[in-house]
Amino acid sequence: MTAQTRNPFDARARDWDTRPISRQLADVPPRLLARLPLTGGEHVLDFGAGTGLLAAAIAPHAASVTALDTSAGMLQVLREKGLPNVQTLQQDIHDGLPRRYDAIVSCMALHHVADLPALLRAFAHALAPGGRVALVDLYAEDGSFHGDNAAKGVHHLGFEPARLQRQAEDAGLADVGFEEIARIQRESRAYPLFLMTGRRAEP
Numbered sequence: 001m002t003a004q005t006r007n008p009f010d011a012r013a014r015d016w017d018t019r020p021i022s023r024q025l026a027d028v029p030p031r032l033l034a035r036l037p038l039t040g041g042e043h044v045l046d047f048g049a050g051t052g053l054l055a056a057a058i059a060p061h062a063a064s065v066t067a068l069d070t071s072a073g074m075l076q077v078l079r080e081k082g083l084p085n086v087q088t089l090q091q092d093i094h095d096g097l098p099r100r101y102d103a104i105v106s107c108m109a110l111h112h113v114a115d116l117p118a119l120l121r122a123f124a125h126a127l128a129p130g131g132r133v134a135l136v137d138l139y140a141e142d143g144s145f146h147g148d149n150a151a152k153g154v155h156h157l158g159f160e161p162a163r164l165q166r167q168a169e170d171a172g173l174a175d176v177g178f179e180e181i182a183r184i185q186r187e188s189r190a191y192p193l194f195l196m197t198g199r200r201a202e203p
């Protein structure tokens, strides 16, 4: 999907922050920050930032947060929050990035990207020396989380950590680790989410 293509998230942007699932994800930013200590001087990229639920929590602890997303609607809601050190960047991650970052974070966006190895290579390439990643998404599930996966632009029914770790290491990341960070309750089922941490492999 390019920034020019109609993005299915545009129509969902206004109500995004009050969705039950967004409320259930409220614990993710502080838990992620506990595993990604920041000193206040870092430039951080939030991939698939949406309305900035993660970016807003990170911004007070960083020099800047670049909120990258293809959805104009989601980024408009984020801009209306008036966060002084959060810049929006409406583009596809595969179209190249304007600079390098000390950290790349993401919440629930990986499963929307078809070519995951290319995404991980883009992350590794965009990290400054010593740069780290902290990425949150679903553990492998049976497709019931989104239900209508094709209509919602879902390319992966969650992820197996061992495979994702191999892909991340092949892409140029090191010290890759996983832990459960949250669970989303939908009807009678609980869907666990992982936090994947890692750093740019040194040459």
Ligand SMILES: C[S@@+](CC[C@H](N)C(=O)[O-])C[C@H]1O[C@@H](n2cnc3c(N)ncnc32)[C@H](O)[C@@H]1O
Pocket: 001, 007, 009, 022, 047, 048, 049, 050, 051, 052, 053, 054, 068, 069, 070, 071, 074, 091, 092, 093, 094, 106, 107, 108, 109, 112, 113
């Ligand atoms: C499920 S939403 C998550 C939004 C936010 N991180 C949150 O947790 O509320 C996924 C977001 O990823 C964005 N996205 C999907 N593929 C993308 C791509 N290739 N480049 C940039 N953004 C993308 C979508 O537009 C959408 O806003």
